[in-house]
Amino acid sequence: MSKPSDLVQGTLDLLILKILALEPLNGYSVSQRLKQVSGDVLHVSDGSLYPALHKLEQEGWIAAEWRASEKNRRAKYYSLTRLGRKQLENEASNWRRLSVAISNVVKLKEA
Amino acid sequence: MRPERWIYTLPLRLRSLFRRPQVDEDLDEEIRDHLERRTEDFVSQGMSLEAARYAARREFGGVEQVKEKCRDTRKVNWIYDLVQDHRYAVRQFLKSPGFTISAILSLTLGIGTTTAFFSLVYAVVFDPFPYKDANRIVYVQLQGKEPGYGPFRANGSQFEGIRSAPSVEDVFFQTPPGITTLTGESSRVIVKADS
Numbered sequence: 001m002s003k004p005s006d007l008v009q010g011t012l013d014l015l016i017l018k019i020l021a022l023e024p025l026n027g028y029s030v031s032q033r034l035k036q037v038s039g040d041v042l043h044v045s046d047g048s049l050y051p052a053l054h055k056l057e058q059e060g061w062i063a064a065e066w067r068a069s070e071k072n073r074r075a076k077y078y079s080l081t082r083l084g085r086k087q088l089e090n091e092a093s094n095w096r097r098l099s100v101a102i103s104n105v106v107k108l109k110e111a
Numbered sequence: 112m113r114p115e116r117w118i119y120t121l122p123l124r125l126r127s128l129f130r131r132p133q134v135d136e137d138l139d140e141e142i143r144d145h146l147e148r149r150t151e152d153f154v155s156q157g158m159s160l161e162a163a164r165y166a167a168r169r170e171f172g173g174v175e176q177v178k179e180k181c182r183d184t185r186k187v188n189w190i191y192d193l194v195q196d197h198r199y200a201v202r203q204f205l206k207s208p209g210f211t212i213s214a215i216l217s218l219t220l221g222i223g224t225t226t227a228f229f230s231l232v233y234a235v236v237f238d239p240f241p242y243k244d245a246n247r248i249v250y251v252q253l254q255g256k257e258p259g260y261g262p263f264r265a266n267g268s269q270f271e272g273i274r275s276a277p278s279v280e281d282v283f284f285q286t287p288p289g290i291t292t293l294t295g296e297s298s299r300v301i302v303k304a305d306s
Contacts, residue, residue, distance in 0.1 A: 026144070027141060027144075027145055028144065028145045028148045028149065031145070045172060046145065046170070046171050046172065046177070047171065047172040047173070047176065047177045047180070050141070050142065050145075050177055050180075050181055051177065051180040051181050051183070051184055054138075054181040054184040054185075055184040057123065058120065058123065058184050058185060058186050059116075059120070060116040060117075060118075060119035060120040060123075063119055066137075073144060073147075074140060074144070075144055076137070076140075076141045076144070081119055082115075083115060083116055083119070
């Protein structure tokens with residue numbers, strides 16, 4: 001089996017936004033969810049996950065709040081903002097168009 | 112669109128600027144939390160605490176690099192960097208006072224004299240009057256047809272004549288002794304009039 005594919009930065013944003021659209025999570029859970037859902041195909045290193053989360057927060061697409069977790073710890077939970085929802089729609093439709101275009105090319109029959 | 116975004120991002124920006132240590136600490140805590148959870152995961156899979164911790168760290172990669180990348184995403188970094196650069200510059204200047212003083216003196220003399228000179232020239236030559244359309248103010252004198260016959264000032268009826276001329280907007284006169292200083296383009300325009 002080939003190496004897990006490396007993600008382009010733009011699509012990582014789309015994945016994170018979608019995951020957070022389902023429910024607010026903290027960084028670790030986002031990482032877990034990505035691994036679960038994509039079946040280990042998508043290789044998202046934590047080293048690129050956290051900068052991506054912070055970038056999305058700086059853009060105003062996700063908002064963070066600190067919640068008390070068990071064992072007297074604090075955890076930073078991210079949730080999608082209204083703007084983030086719009087951005088998610090944009091990026092999702094871009095992705096659909098892109099994948100359709102690529103599929104069309106791949107489906108071309110040889111003469 | 113843009114204004115709505117500020118609701119989320121403005122508190123963030125302000126905090127990144129003015130509560131920077133707190134923000135950095137939050138970042139540390141977030142990463143630490145991630146590593147601890149990963150460690151717990153490994154422990155529940157049967158690893159020893161030490162091995163789990165090591166594995167979690169190893170899987171994460173370079174913690175400091177990741178933190179640096181997260182810090183780089185902050186949009187106010189340029190302000191912070193600018194302030195830091197200024198502070199550095201001031202510190203360096205204070206270290207070599209001789210250079211600093213001569214640089215300041217040269218700049219002061221250069222800028223000061225140039226500005227003063229230019230202001231003077233501008234006020235006298237280019238834009239002498241603080242009136243609107245100053246270039247349409249003219250001083251009228253009457254010149255006789257024969258050379259040597261004039262210039263005269265206008266008398267009463269001539270004054271009225273000039274005033275009613277179509278190209279003249281308005282006329283005012285001074286009672287002598289009046290000092291009229293007109294500067295600027297001193298080109299004479301000779302307008303011929305009948306009678």
